Amino acid sequence: MDHDLQQEICTAISAHFGVAIEKLQPEATMESLNIDSLSMIEFLFDMEDKLGISLGDSREPLKTLGDVFKEIDKAIAAKGGAA
Amino acid sequence: MRRVCITGLGIVSPIGIGIDAFLSGLRSGKSGIRAIAQSDAGATATHVAGQVDINFAEHLPPTRIPGLDRVSLFALVAAQQAILNANGGSNVLDLHNAGVYVGTGIGGVHSLEIAYEEFFLRGGARVKPLTVVQAMNNAAAAHIAMTHGCHGPVLTYSTACSSSAMAIGEAYRAIKHGYADTVIAGGTEALLVPGTLRAWDALRTLALPDKTNPAASCKPFAKGRTGLVLAEGAAMLVLEDAEQARRRGANIIAMLSGYGCRTDATHLTKPDAGGQAATMHAALAEAGLAPEKIDYINAHGTATLTGDIVETSAIKAVFGAHAKRVPVTSTKSMHGHAMGATGAIEFIAALLALQHGFIPPTMHLDEPDPECDLDYVANQAREGVKLNHVLSNSFAFGGSNAVLIASRVV
Structure with a gap:
């Protein structure tokens, strides 16, 4: 993922969930960040609007922050270019 | 047979938020009814309604507010007041095994209307992911239980205009017959959205706005009455087994008899x-x-x-x-x-x-x-x-x- 975009997403997660930005590493699990799946779905809904992307119908669980970055990358690729 | 008492009250109403404001409103004959303009599908209609002026951030922790329908937020504010009121005695009320019995007519209709508006009017391809859990009728009761750690029966009653009286009555019976010692019971409603107002309009039971004073549009028992005035709000009570309340030195407001x-x-x-x-x-x-x-x-x-x-x-x-x-x-x-x-x-x-x-x-x-x-x-x-x-x-x-x-x- 593009570094600037990753920073933008981390800033948004930090603001939305009140998690310190330095904890937002790709290997960090949602559990360790105390972010439940329902709240993450809600957050991603807002990110879709913000980035003008559609995350599709994947039912793969988002266990780590890296999984979230990958989902967003896939959506950007599907859209056919950078967000 | 056990006796049941009331040890806490909480209220969010068009004539006041909190028991003191509500009491003063009742005594002074205050009206919480006013003209409201609601628009949908390009048309605007004027109704009179009992709307609650509230900034939820003044009553609830900021982290508690996102993702909740107005109906649940009303319920949380009223329940919090009632619990605080019930804790006025010498021993703090233990809520671990408490029940939560809540009445609501139509639950989270604000969330549903936002979803329908997005989908049908704006041509949106999707609706907000929390729509289901915001709109479900038992959300308010569940949020009270989660906020206060109540692990007893958490039930929702929906019998239109008698929903919350039913919830209080059924809670009374649960305590009387020994199924619970403490229940937070009451009701919540937040139905002042365009679609719901229009649906009520169609029943021809809503009051016509009083031409000179919209606040006087609801005229029970009067010759010139024209119908009911919809309102929103919540009211919660703490009901307890009377022996438990006495043991913990609670301030008993009244007996539910x-x-x-x-x-x-x-x-x-x-x-x-x-x-x-x-x-x-x-x-x-x-x-x-x-x-x-x-x-x-x-x-x-x-x-x-x-x-x-x-x-x-x-x-x-x-x-x-x-x-x-x-x-x-x-x-x-x-x-x-x-x-x-x-x-x-x-x-x-x-x-x-x-x-x-x-x-x-x-x-x-x-x-x-x-x-x-x-x-x-x-x-x-x-x-x-x-x-x-x-x-x-x-x-x-x-x-x-x-x-x-x-x-x-x-």
Whole structure:
């Protein structure tokens, strides 16, 4: 993922969930960040609007922050270019 | 058999947020009703409604607010007040095994309308992911339970206008028969959205706005009444096993002494005097009280053309000669009809009357309907009266009737 975009997403997660930005590493699990799946779905809904992307119908669980970055990358690729 | 008492009250209403503001509103005959403009599909309609002015951030932690429908936020604010009130005694109330019984007519309709608007009007391809869990009828009860760690039965009652009176009555029975020691019980409603207002309009039961004073549009028992005024809000009570409350040194506000729950089974919307009378009789029987012992009736009193006459006639059938002596008032004239929350709001009005020795007025009653000929305490509260037993009526679409009786602590 593009570094600037990753920073933008981390800033948004930090603001939305009140998690310190330095904890937002790709290997960090949602559990360790105390972010439940329902709240993450809600957050991603807002990110879709913000980035003008559609995350599709994947039912793969988002266990780590890296999984979230990958989902967003896939959506950007599907859209056919950078967000 | 265990006795049940009330140790905490909380309220969010168009005439005040918090018990002190609500009490002062009842005593001064304040109206929380005003004209509101709502637009949908390009058309704007003016309605009158009892709207609550509230900034939730002043009442709840900021992290508690996102992702909740207005109906759940109202419930959380009222429940928090009631619990704080119940903790006024020497021992803090243990809520671990407490139940939560909440009445609501239509639950999270704000969230549903936002979703429908996005999908049908704006052509959006998707709706917000939390729509389901915001709109579901049991969300308010679940949020109270999660916020306060209540692991007992958490139930939601939906019987239209009597929902919260039912919830309180069923909670009373759960404690009386030993299924719970403590229950947070009441109701919540937040239905003032364009689609819902239009649907109510179509039933032709909503009051026409008063031309000179919109705040006076709800006129129960008056000759010039034109219908009910929708409102929003929430009211919650802490009910406890009386022995537990005494042991922990709680401040007991009143005893919950009787509950009647019966059904007309005649018509979906037309009220039935026989069914209403049977419900009042059932509550009196459970309380072990003769009708003459009731000192105040908080009427359902919606200000519909039929409803007020039918209720007047049901009260006469139950109370006989005493019907002309007992004050009967409709506080809906001030706070409007908050559907699933209204039974709890009005039961609190009756409890405050009992506690503070006054009769809340029926406002905007200048000329009574000749067919409504009881003592409705028109336009001004009656102060300085000693009340021992008060009764609150709630009668609903679907014919679901609930009557609650509270008694002074002796």
